[in-house]
Amino acid sequence: MLFRDIFFAALSGVPLIGPSATSKHSSSFELVDGPSFTFHYKTDRPSEQNRIGIYSIYGEGPGKEDPIYWDWMRESEETKRIDDAHLNWGAYKAYFLADSGYRVLAGPIDIFLSGDGPISFNVEEFTTKNAREGEKFEARVSGLLHHAPDPNTKYSKESSDAGWVSVSEDGIISGIPSGSGSSKITVRATASDRSTATVDVTVPVVASGKPLVTELTVLSLNLWHGGTKVNDYNRKQISAIANSGADIVGLQESTHGHATQIADALGWQSWQGGDSSIISRYPISEKYGAVTETSVAVRVALDGDNNQVILHNCHPYAYPYGPYDPCFYGKDVDDMMDTEKRASHVRQIDEIVGAMADALDNADKVPVLLTGDFNAPSHLDWTDETNSSHCGIGQFDWPTSKVPIDAGLTDAYRELHPDPAADPANTWSPIYLNNEDYNGRKEPMDRIDFIYYKGNLSPEKSETYMVGDPKPEPDHSDNEWPTDHKGVLVTFKISA
Structure with a gap:
């Protein structure tokens, strides 16, 4: 565990005690001596919904984006320490915000969370x-x-x-x-x-006059509780993403601002959701935000108005997890389908693809991508030829993969690797090899992370992505690979 201390200053000439946002009321807000991120605040407008919001120094602030981290400030006056465990080294802005919203009562205070060197x-x-x-x-x-x-x-x-x-x-x-x-x-x-x-x-x-981007590399990656299950996770996340060559990344389990912090480190742009987020090497020209309960979307300008793509990123609910039916309960295909029809993730995939309808209709002009941890396998993988890998079950039409394909999307990985028996490309899980909830039985291995596309894109290369040879749990904490999934990485040629 690396030691961290806090250094605070008016990095941009902003006073440490922020002014009230209105002349009719008085609020103050300052850092005080003591443990890291200890604030003293005072307001004549106390509310159970008042809060502190911690933002990236590079971001747009309240009303333009969600905070990386927040906590309640409900009293009329209080000294309170904010948990900084989810924050990495670097610069932040803190605001005193009213009524669970983005109206500023006081701030910002500029803060620098320091390391212990050498750099x-x-x-x-x-x-x-x-x-x-x-x-x-x-x-x-x-x-x-x-x-x-x-x-x-x-x-x-x-x-x-x-x-x-x-x-x-x-x-x-x-x-x-x-x-x-x-x-x-x-x-x-x-x-x-x-x-x-x-x-x-x-x-x-x-060269002058040439398209700025002719190839686009996309990564889908589940961060596994933001990466916090692995020591030094932020450095490992930054390194893994930078070295992947990805231009746009759909992240899942990116809670507590982890996507924003990774994007800030890379000098990229981001849209930070509660779970699913998107980061991009190229400018995000439009933030559609949370389009369903389990998906987010943005529009990325690869070359101004001349070349743009829309990316939806999702993380449907995991349970009931379909492969457990045949592998742990011995159920047949009819019982499996009954379970799937009742599962939230099937409804959620219907909602996600439904929210993409207009974009899919326009995909010949603006290509569309769908990334995510779908928490279910693909009907392209569960075939009669692969039944020995799937607890005796042959062809099974998993709804979560049928729905996007029936809507006109293409599974980019399976397009280039059409034989699941020769190339299963399992992404779940390099870490959980046995399931302790089921008496240590072998965890079913499956491809549950996907990149789908529609429009003027042609996949040139597709692969699962992982750094090093991670140790399975419970010996995972020092792995260089900071997650329990493999990623999916696809390079597309952009057609004229």
Whole structure:
């Protein structure tokens, strides 16, 4: 367990005690000495629904996005410590908010949660979004730094093979590319304690007049309680996603702002949901938000208005979990289907695909993607040829896979790997090999994480994704792979 301390300052010239949002009422809010994230607040408008909201320093704040973390502030005056266990090193903004909403009573207070040094980068190499010759480019890499002791770390360009590149003291790579190809930059960070670290950054540059993005890599990944089951999970998440080459990621079990924190570290954009979230290397041009109880959606501008995609990401409920019927209870296909018809995840998939109807009708103009942990297998995998892998059950039409395909979506993995007997591609679970709730019997292994698509996309490569060789539970806490699922990674060619 790494030691963490708190350093707070008016990072942007904002006073530590935020002004009241209205002239008719008085509220104050400040950090006080004591354990990390201890606040003193006072208001003449107490409410059972007043709260503190912790936001990313890079975000838009109350009314534009949900807080990374929040807690109640119900009294007229109180000193209260907020649990910071879900927050990683870096900068945040805190607001005193009214009535479970986004009206600001006081704040923001800018806060920096420090590490204990020496500093290091989460990755050795990092690739930014694409740039285009002759057009302004900017990418932030400061979020990749780990263990900064305070907000005073300075960044510089140590070396580069491209004269157009500059690196600001706050870690922004910028410039106007003078030619196409890959530009290489080594960025140096120097902390106030004089420790230093470097990261090698690649900026892919396309020629003037050419499409900015011609290939799109998509990842679906369940974070497993935000990653908190594994030590040093945030660094491992950042490294795994950065090294995957993904451009857009659908995340499940991303509660407590974990998606926002990963996106901030990568210099990406995000839409943080309560469970399902989406992060993107390219700008999120529209946030549709929570479109159903178990799904979220965004529109991503890969090249301004010229090239956009819509991504829905979902996490239907797990139980009753279908494979347990034949494997643990010995049920036949009729009983299995009765269970599925009663299961919440079938209704939820109907709702998710129904919410996509307009986008699917327009998919020839704006391609559509659906990622998620569906908590159920696929009818493309449970076939007569694979019955020995599925407790004697042959062909079974799992509704959760039939519904998206019947709506015109294509299973990107199975399109390139059509033989489930030769390539089962199980994503559940590299960690849970035995089920202690069923007397240690072997956990059914299945492909339950998917990427579906419709529109002018062609999958060129599809694979399950995992880093290293993780140990199964209960010996999982130091795994480099910070989750109990494998991810699904698909690279698409974008058709003209």
